[in-house]
Amino acid sequence: MEYxxxxxxxxxxxxENAAKAVEYTKNQLSSLGLDKVYLQEVMVPHWVRxxxxxxxxxxxxxxxxxxxxxxxxxxxxxxxxxxxxxIEVKSIEELNTLGEKVKGxxxxxxxxxxxxxxxxxxxxxxxVDQRYSGAKEAAKFGALGTIVRSMNxxxxxxxxxxxxxxxxxxxxxxIPTAAISTNGAELLxxxxxxxxxxxxxxxxxxxxxxxxxxxxxxxxxxGTEHPENIMVVGGHLDSWDLADGSHDDGAGVVQSMEAVRIxxxxxxxxxxxxxxVLFMNEENGGKGGAKYEELxxxxxxxxxxxxxxxxxxxxxxxxxxxxxxxxxAKINSWKPFFEPYLIHSFVKGHxxxxxxxxxxxxxxxAGLKPDSQRYFDYHHAANDTFDAIxxxxxxxxxxxxxxxxYLVDQKGFN
Amino acid sequence: MEYxxxxxxxxxxxxENAAKAVEYTKNQLSSLGLDKVYLQEVMVPHWVRxxxxxxxxxxxxxxxxxxxxxxxxxxxxxxxxxxxxxIEVKSIEELNTLGEKVKGxxxxxxxxxxxxxxxxxxxxxxxVDQRYSGAKEAAKFGALGTIVRSMNxxxxxxxxxxxxxxxxxxxxxxIPTAAISTNGAELLxxxxxxxxxxxxxxxxxxxxxxxxxxxxxxxxxxGTEHPENIMVVGGHLDSWDLADGSHDDGAGVVQSMEAVRIxxxxxxxxxxxxxxVLFMNEENGGKGGAKYEELxxxxxxxxxxxxxxxxxxxxxxxxxxxxxxxxxAKINSWKPFFEPYLIHSFVKGHxxxxxxxxxxxxxxxAGLKPDSQRYFDYHHAANDTFDAIxxxxxxxxxxxxxxxxYLVDQKGFN
Numbered sequence: 001m002e003y004x005x006x007x008x009x010x011x012x013x014x015x016e017n018a019a020k021a022v023e024y025t026k027n028q029l030s031s032l033g034l035d036k037v038y039l040q041e042v043m044v045p046h047w048v049r050x051x052x053x054x055x056x057x058x059x060x061x062x063x064x065x066x067x068x069x070x071x072x073x074x075x076x077x078x079x080x081x082x083x084x085x086x087i088e089v090k091s092i093e094e095l096n097t098l099g100e101k102v103k104g105x106x107x108x109x110x111x112x113x114x115x116x117x118x119x120x121x122x123x124x125x126x127x128v129d130q131r132y133s134g135a136k137e138a139a140k141f142g143a144l145g146t147i148v149r150s151m152n153x154x155x156x157x158x159x160x161x162x163x164x165x166x167x168x169x170x171x172x173x174x175i176p177t178a179a180i181s182t183n184g185a186e187l188l189x190x191x192x193x194x195x196x197x198x199x200x201x202x203x204x205x206x207x208x209x210x211x212x213x214x215x216x217x218x219x220x221x222x223g224t225e226h227p228e229n230i231m232v233v234g235g236h237l238d239s240w241d242l243a244d245g246s247h248d249d250g251a252g253v254v255q256s257m258e259a260v261r262i263x264x265x266x267x268x269x270x271x272x273x274x275x276x277v278l279f280m281n282e283e284n285g286g287k288g289g290a291k292y293e294e295l296x297x298x299x300x301x302x303x304x305x306x307x308x309x310x311x312x313x314x315x316x317x318x319x320x321x322x323x324x325x326x327x328x329a330k331i332n333s334w335k336p337f338f339e340p341y342l343i344h345s346f347v348k349g350h351x352x353x354x355x356x357x358x359x360x361x362x363x364x365x366a367g368l369k370p371d372s373q374r375y376f377d378y379h380h381a382a383n384d385t386f387d388a389i390x391x392x393x394x395x396x397x398x399x400x401x402x403x404x405x406y407l408v409d410q411k412g413f414n
Numbered sequence: 415m416e417y418x419x420x421x422x423x424x425x426x427x428x429x430e431n432a433a434k435a436v437e438y439t440k441n442q443l444s445s446l447g448l449d450k451v452y453l454q455e456v457m458v459p460h461w462v463r464x465x466x467x468x469x470x471x472x473x474x475x476x477x478x479x480x481x482x483x484x485x486x487x488x489x490x491x492x493x494x495x496x497x498x499x500x501i502e503v504k505s506i507e508e509l510n511t512l513g514e515k516v517k518g519x520x521x522x523x524x525x526x527x528x529x530x531x532x533x534x535x536x537x538x539x540x541x542v543d544q545r546y547s548g549a550k551e552a553a554k555f556g557a558l559g560t561i562v563r564s565m566n567x568x569x570x571x572x573x574x575x576x577x578x579x580x581x582x583x584x585x586x587x588x589i590p591t592a593a594i595s596t597n598g599a600e601l602l603x604x605x606x607x608x609x610x611x612x613x614x615x616x617x618x619x620x621x622x623x624x625x626x627x628x629x630x631x632x633x634x635x636x637g638t639e640h641p642e643n644i645m646v647v648g649g650h651l652d653s654w655d656l657a658d659g660s661h662d663d664g665a666g667v668v669q670s671m672e673a674v675r676i677x678x679x680x681x682x683x684x685x686x687x688x689x690x691v692l693f694m695n696e697e698n699g700g701k702g703g704a705k706y707e708e709l710x711x712x713x714x715x716x717x718x719x720x721x722x723x724x725x726x727x728x729x730x731x732x733x734x735x736x737x738x739x740x741x742x743a744k745i746n747s748w749k750p751f752f753e754p755y756l757i758h759s760f761v762k763g764h765x766x767x768x769x770x771x772x773x774x775x776x777x778x779x780a781g782l783k784p785d786s787q788r789y790f791d792y793h794h795a796a797n798d799t800f801d802a803i804x805x806x807x808x809x810x811x812x813x814x815x816x817x818x819x820y821l822v823d824q825k826g827f828n
Contacts, residue, residue, distance in 0.1 A: 115806070118755045153806060315729075315787050317756060341532045342731060342759055371785060373729050373807050392529070392567060393787050 001254045001394065005244040005386035012241040013281040014046025014212035021237050022215045025253065025278050029219035032261050034276075036222070039215040042291035044281040046212045047073055049241055050205030053178060054081070055147075059191050059198040066184035068147065069159040069242060070204040071131060072284045073166070075174045077145065081203030082106070082176060084144050088192050092129060092137050103142035106200050108192075109134045110149045110185050113376065120372040121311070124151055124379075128162070135177035136167045146177040147200065149185035151376060157181045158381040161240050163284045178202055216288045217278040219260065225271040230296075232275050232306040233259050233405055236282035236354055243384040247375065251313030251394055253278050255368070258398035259405060270409045272304065279354040282310070289357035296358070303360040305408050307368070307401060308352025312378070313394040314370035318345030319404065322365040327413045331364075334407050343400050345369060364413055366404065368397055415668045415727075415808065419658040419800035426655040427695040428460025428626035435651050436629045439667065439692050443633035446675050448690075450636070453629040456705035458695040460626045461487055463655055464619030467592060468495070469561075473605050473612040480598035482561065483573040483656060484590070484618040485545060486698045487580070491559065491590045495617030496520070498558050502606050506543060506551050517556035520614050522606075523548045524563045524599050527790065534786040535725070538565055538793075542576070549591035550581045560591040561614065563599035565790060571595045572795040575654050577698045592616055630702045631692040633674065635684055643686040644710075646720040647673050647819055650696035650768055657798040661789065665727030665808055667692050669782070672812035673819060684823045686718065693768040696724070703771035710772070717774040719822050721782070721815060722766025726792070727808040728784035732759030733818065736779040741827045745778075748821050757814050759783060778827055780818065782811055 004011075004021060011018045022039065029037045055068040070076075087102050089095045090111040095102065109130035113123040128151060135146045150160035159179045166174050180188065191198055217237065223229060235252020239245020260276045280288035296303060307319075318338070321331055328348055338344040350356075351365030358365065370393070378384040418425075418435060425432040436453065443451045469482040484490075501516050503509045504525040509516065523544035527537040542565060549560045564574035573593045580588050594602065605612055631651065637643060649666020653659020674690045694702035710717060721733075732752070735745055742762055752758040764770075765779030772779065784807070792798040 118810075315785050345756055371729050373810065374804055377804070390788055390791070396532075396787065 001246065001250055001389060002386060004250050004253065005246045009244045010241045011237060011239045011245060013044040013214060013238045013284060014209070018214060018238055018280065022217055025217050025237065025257065028257060029217065029276065032219070032264055034219040034221055034264070036220040038218050040218060040291055040295060042214055042216060042280055042287050043211045044214045044287045045285045046209040047284060048207060048209060050076065050207065053202065053204040055178070055200070055202035057188055057191055057198055057200055059195050064187065066187060067157050067159050067181040068178040068184065068202055069161045070206040071148065071164040071177045071179055072161055072240070073164050073208065074135065074177045074204070074206055076205045076207060077176045077203050081201055082145050083199050083201040085197060086192060086200045088189060092133060095137055099141055102138060105143055107134065107138040107143045107146045108188060109146060110189055112149060113151060113153050115153055120153060120376050123153065124376060127151055131162050131179065132164050135164055135175055136169055139169055139173050139175045143175060145175050145202065147202070148177065148179050150179045150182050151379065152182050154377050155182045155186065157183050158383055160380040161242055162380045176204060178204060214280045216280050216292055219276045221260065221264065221270055221274045223272040224269045227273050228302050229272040229304045230275055230301055231272050231304060231405060231408060232277050232355060233401060234277035234279055234354060235309045236279040236288065238281050238283050240283055240380045242380065242382045244386060245384055246386045246389045247312040247378050247384050248380065249282065249310045251389065251397070252309035255309045255394065255398040255401055259401040262399065262402040263405065268406065272409050274405060282354050286353060286357065289354040293357040293359060303358055303363045305364050306351060306355035306358055307366045307404060308355045309368040309397060309401060310352050311368060311372065312370050312375040313389050313397060314374060315393045316343045316368060316370050316397045316400040318343055318347070318369045320347050320349035320351065320367045320369055322351045327364055330413055337403065337407065368401055370397055415660065415664055415803060416800060418664050418667065419660045423658045424655045425651060425653045425659060427458040427628060427652045427698060428623070432628060432652055432694065436631055439631045439651065439671065442671060443631065443690065446633070446678055448633040448635055448678070450634040452632050454632060454705055454709060456628055456630060456694055456701050457625045458628045458701045459699045460623040461698060462621060462623060464490065464621065467616065467618040469592070469614070469616035471602055471605055471612055471614055473609050478601065480601060481571050481573050481595040482592040482598065482616055483575045484592050484620040485562070485578040486575055486654070487578050487622065488549065488591045488618065488620055489588045490619045490621060491617050495615055496559050496590060497613050497615040499611060500602070500606060500614045502603060506547060509551055513555055516552060519557055521548065521552040521557045521560045522602060523560060524603055526563060527565060527567050529567055534567060534790050537567065538790060541565055545576050545593065546578055549578055549589055550583055553583055553587050553589045557589060559589050559616070562591065562593050564593045564596050565793065566596050568791050569596045569600065571597050572797055574794045575656055576794045590618060592618060628694045630694050630706055633690045635674065635678065635688045637686040638683045639685040641687050642716050643718045644715055645686050645688050645718060645819060645822060646691050646769060647688065647815060648691035648693055648768060649723045650693040650702065652695050652697050654697055654794045656794065656796045658800060659798055660800045660803045661726040661792050661798050662794065663696065663724045665803065665811070666723035669723045669808065669812040669815055673815040676813065676816040677819065682820065686823050688819060688823070696768050700767060700771065703768035707771040707773060717772055717777045719778050720765060720769035720772055721780045721818060722769045723782040723811060723815060724766050725782060725786065726784050726789040727803050727811060728788060729807045730757045730782060730784050730811045730814040732757055732761070732783045734761050734763035734765065734781045734783055736765045741778055744827055751817065751821065782815055784811055
């Protein structure tokens with residue numbers, strides 16, 4: 001983790017750092033004495049942020065600088081920046097009600113994450129449409145740009161990037177879109193309530209370059225009884241560009257490697273094949289996951305289980321499982337193994353976005369669920385760095401994953 | 415919390431800062447519109463660290479400075495410091511086996527916290543005898559001083575202080591004792607394995623001054639049906655001197671106040687009297703807790719419940735309860751109220767050291783149990799500061815405490 005975060009750093013798809021991370025983790029896996037370590041070629045998008053963005057609120061003659069960052073996939077503003085009056089909305093529905101009234105304006109999406117959900121990913125899910133589709137929807141009505149409140153439960157000065165999509169809009173309709181820090185969003189909203197005619201200025205020079213050849217990194221321990229049955233454990237190698245991506249998803253990468261290292265170190269010979277997969281391009285395209293599935297189908301592979309860690313390196317609390325009720329009942333019978341360590345919160349739910357591509361008929365998918373209270377303090381922001389990781393919490397997650405792999409391998413789902 | 419930590423700062427018993435914290439929290443409680451806010455006088459010890467300690471390993475001619483801090487209650491070294499050869503032991507039993515062999519030497523207690531316990535307080539309990547009684551035991555055999563590995567699961571450069579006791583040793587037998595950082599302990603141990611004749615030097619100028627008048631801070635909401643039944647919620651106001659004590663126990667102080675504020679804010683009229691108590695001198699004497707109990711007995715008060723938060727401001731996981739099995743079964747029937755928030759780890763165990771003084775016949779005691787993985791990274795060390803606190807996690811703890819107070823008040827234990 002230290003090398004990945006501090007020596008390599010941010011690893012956005014298509015960058016030199018992403019390539020370094022492929023090389024580094026491949027070598028690390030090779031040093032574990034696995035049966036096979038290899039790369040899978042995959043073409044990935046290559047979006048670059050360009051110069052650091054600038055933005056300010058111009059309220060009468062008072063200019064207040066606010067922290068923003070371009071959203072992944074966004075186009076640039078004009079070279080001299082973009083200045084317009086602002087309409088604040090809380091949702092895409094509200095935008096649709098306003099319709100043509102937003103023409104020539106900047107739309108400011110300002111629905112905060114709901115602090116009342118204990119499961120902060122639920123609050124993220126309830127907000128992220130503003131970031132992902134806000135620009136596309138506002139462009140339809142002739143808005144000049146969109147500014148989105150960062151997906152962050154905390155009030156601070158970090159803008160949080162993340163992917164956005166123009167969908168099937170024609171290219172000439174693309175408008176620039178950026179995230180604003182939560183403190184910035186609060187300030188902008190308060191300022192608008194006093195002066196609805198203030199103007200907002202922002203400048204960004206991001207662009208999408210041609211796709212780049214990149215790789216998933218795969219390591220394998222061959223099964224002794226059913227080598228044809230494959231169990232995947234993984235996270236994603238790419239990260240956003242604002243920080244070194246220690247929680248998202250450096251944690252998942254090193255935990256997946258560590259889970260396999262633990263089993264190897266115990267000289268455990270799995271019945272089924274265990275495959276650690278470090279996926280490329282989860283953040284802005286999901287090309288690595290899609291390619292992995294494409295090759296699995298081509299090779300007629302039989303995936304029985306997939307486990308992903310992509311929710312940060314915090315104290316593990318349990319797992320979410322994608323499976324039928326009978327299987328879930330079987331999995332729940334393993335709870336006593338996890339209870340002494342307080343990792344026995346087993347729920348049905350999303351496994352992970354990389355393993356989400358897998359379509360094998362009877363596959364069970366699982367996601368490690370760490371404590372989620374602090375995750376969105378760091379997610380996609382400049383503070384998702386090595387110092388935000390606690391070694392002990394990270395290791396507990398890896399050990400938890402190794403345990404689940406062992407149980408699935410030993411006991412199966414039937 | 416911000417005021418307590420950043421404006422007041424460290425609050426060791428007997429200091430001006432401790433008095434400021436009494437004043438500040440009394441005023442804060444008064445602003446909540448409670449029925450009664452008052453102070454309880456209590457005499458507390460007044461130990462002062464004096465100048466910053468220095469220490470080094472002298473190995474042949476190489477001098478390596480290592481981070482140490484005097485343990486609370488320790489005497490000073492001679493003014494020019496203390497220099498001696500070192501005997502490393504892993505336990506007081508090992509010390510007893512060595513006996514007079516430690517005469518004229520520095521005894522180095524180096525048994526680390528056991529990383530395998532998920533409940534880190536258990537590992538603390540398994541180590542802290544070295545800190546609390548190490549000097550007393552080594553002095554019996556004529557050792558000149560003791561150095562104790564910090565109670566910390568992490569390898570870092572922070573020495574962790576904490577209380578120690580010379581027991582019934584005559585004063586002239588007292589020897590100076592200090593904690594060394596975990597990295598320092600590792601270095602000293604490795605150096606000793608190469609050169610058992612190296613010398614260790616340390617200098618500290620701490621002293622115990624005369625006792626000082628201080629206070630517990632108490633606020634009350636009178637019960638509507640059974641005002642004679644008292645439910646306590648509290649934490650301790652004092653902290654060690656090396657930092658502002660945000661986790662230990664600023665968190666417990668503000669959570670206790672917040673729990674009462676929440677109930678007050680909801681305009682909840684408790685059946686029983688709810689009393690928030692901010693205890694003085696938990697860290698090095700427990701005089702506040704003892705005084706509270708003394709007055710409770712004098713006033714023939716009937717305490718039915720006491721809840722303490724003194725395990726850090728991290729994500730709450732549940733509670734520990736001191737009660738009989740029938741009561742514990744009743745309390746467990748409330749688990750469904752906590753389960754949606756993943757705070758339903760209910761165990762039998764220690765409530766808290768301040769409420770530990772309470773002796774009412776049928777009292778039930780409870781301790782908030784936050785996630786404990788990071789607690790000993792900060793405990794009694796210079797990094798237990800405001801920036802180590804996460805607001806959301808802290809608030810979740812307070813809300814959890816308010817919920818338990820409500821349930822006990824509404825449902826009782828019978």
